[in-house]
Amino acid sequence: MPDKPTLEGLEAKWVAAWARDDVYGFDRAAALAAPRSQTYAIDTPPPTASGSLHVGHVFSYTHTDIVARYHRMTGKHVFYPMGWDDNGLPTERRVQNFYGVRCDPSLPYDAGFTPPEKPGKDQLPISRRNFVELCEQLTAVDEAEFEKLWRQVGLSVDWGNVYRTISETSRATAQRAFLHNLARGEAYAQEAPTLWDVTFRTAVAQAELEDRERPGAYHRVAFAGPEGPVHIETTRPELLPACVALVAHPDDERYQPLFGQTVRTPLFGVEVPVVAHRLAEKDKGSGIAMICTFGDLTDVIWWRELQLPTRAIIGWDGRLLPDAPDGVPAEVYAELAGKTVFSAQQRIVELLRESGDLEGDPKPITHPVKFFEKGERPLEIVTTRQWYIRNGGRDADLRAALVARGREIQWVPEHMRHRYENWVEGLNGDWLISRQRFFGVPFPVWYRLDDAGEPVFDEPILAPESALPVDPSSDVPEGFTEDQRGVPGGFAADPDVMDTWATSSLSPQVASGWDTDPELFGHVFPMDLRPQAHDIIRTWLFSTVVRAHYEQGQVPWTHAAISGFVVDPDRKKMSKSKGNATTPIDVLEKYGTDAVRWRAAGARPGADSPFDEVQMKVGRRLAIKLLNVGKFVLGSIGATADLVGTPVSEPVDAALLTRLREVVAEATAAMEAYNYTRALEVTETFFWQFCDDHVELVKTRAYGEDGGPAEGATSAKAGLATALSVLNRLLAPVLPFATEEVWSWWRTGSVHRAPWPTVEELPAGGDAALVGVAAEALAAVRKAKSEAKVSMRAPVESAVVHAPADQVALVEAVRRDLVAAGIISTLTVEPGEGPLTVDVVLAPAAEA
């Protein structure tokens, strides 16, 4: 035990010791030999390896760690893996920026390639394989940094069980699950209009959309009707060549005469029908709108339900296609071809003005526009061939089944269930899982090429499961040779990769060994806990439920614990992109890990909490206090381990331990309910009362200096030792470092493997009410001294306690300690009316 205990250095010391002693390893054999209820399995969120961790991450991962530590102390085998989400677009972006390269799949692999020292002005095109290698290299570096931070945070994960979403196992798992989905008809490919990000040149899923308010303008444009002009108002006049119909509401009397007739588009003179549909809004603009292929998702619905032709004009790059669509005069379209959407709009507006078909000036408005959440340009809709997994967006029965799955999960807090149900019930399409990107899990699919070299999509060639994982762009399907790749009569790889969520939605399967250790998987799945933040309920949580529903016919976990965000003083979510993120490492070093964890524990599940450095000091103070009281009880007072649990003879000691039974019961119930905040609160409140009142009351007796019978000293020491042992363990999940330090001074083994305290290990014979009465009496004496502005060591000549009749005996019970702690010469106890009061007469020497 050090002379002057401090928090500094505890992290380094214990992180190393825990690793050396494998304190947090998962004992597979022992777990499998025990009943399932003795295992606690956690589906840890794999952080985005290419991202950066901020204080918000530290908080939420700490929440999970507190739960894990609690369950470990109750004797369970805690299955607590860590994952890194390194596959996907964020990594591609980081590699592009870090090395100044871009992926050009048409280039050959360069075995001797080394990336530039510094990114150049222009991005250097490199082959897909070289690009993927850079992704692998950089994520490995990033992941090592993450692990270091997590160890410093004290996460008790099993570092022998770390997975990566791009690893061979993850790729095989994702491909196998996909093949199963395909075989069962749960996955399919379809050529369909798709929301498309023109910057990243990839399709995006509904879950990745967000609406952003953007300025726009209504352009009032005249179409030539049978009996004069028909005016529509549109924010996207550049889509005029893509117009296939006009639409109004069936009840709209203004346009009923036009239904079934045709009108001619301005500039292009294309005949388009006027149709009726319930989704047309009478009070929006002129009440009649043009349907284009495609301007927005409503256009897609109209196009599909009304069986309209397709006149696509926007290409993958967001520019107008080189050729006019069928039926649109090429000569008029020619000068628009190749323009961006923005410049095409400008030109069309000029042309409409010249032709007189634009009425008045455009009316500026602000309206919501759909964006890819990671994108900076509005999404377009292009028709492409994509892979989907059915998620209920087009099937009410499936939707209901998935809602029912959500009800099998216990949500913490309960109201987060609504987020899930809202999302599932609002789905309007299946889950688009293919991405036109490079660093991801490829689809294990090839296509035969016909004599014209066109892929035969109807008959995909699937990789055999025994061969997984495969890379169809380098592996060759059975019955073909590499020289047949890309030639007529040969074969071609499916060029796409799966979206990251399509792999991370299998995190329970990946982490639990579905593909590698069926025995383990059978034991730990469904897992006990999915911890995550509320922003990804619609993505990660939902997609994981979908995959387990299909593959295992079960929910993937029994509980979902949803953390809130750490927000800045303006209540904005902390995030790197907003520039308000606090780097965790500085805070951890300034206040110590335990202090930061203490603050994290103060954020209840689901509740956002503001980042406030002042609060860190409070946690730090608690951790220091624990070191100090430990040193005092074990050092100065000389309590020893063999006294833990030995009988106490003094009522004050018995009362303390009986009161502690209530604390243990309440803290345990709270932990079982995932309410670590409440567990800490009751423990902490008791802990400070223990330090400030109980220790102060009994220390003279414990020293054997109060002149009373000698058993009193033994009783005091036994009470202190027992309480310290219990408090040490109750605080261990939140303050792993300080508690381990104190534990090491007098016990063997790690406190984190010690049994969680139970009510049974504490005596029931005391009167818990005595704790409060003793504190009240002591406080009254202290108040007298404080008001007299004298030291707490000032002697008291006489004190007269007026106690309610039913408390007189309790005051008598604490007499011995009260006299010693208050340095009271004569203590009288009298029954009185009202609350307990003490008349204090200070000894003359003490008065000023």
Place this chain on the structure above:
RNA sequence: GGGCGCGUAGCUCAGCGGUAGAGCUCUCGCCUUACAAGCGAGCGGUCGCAGGUUCGAACCCUGCCGCGCCCA
């Protein structure tokens, strides 16, 4: 527009039918054989507003107002 959550002391939050709580801040004290990075005491609130139910309402019900998040 729909859903969910939240409005309690200057700040952060408990309490969710029976006399308004904690921590921080602030003020005033105190070297007390663990801790001055400490200890003691004190100041501070018509519990968002308005109705209703009840013997009794921060707490239950209704309606407003404000804030946040999710979804359109």
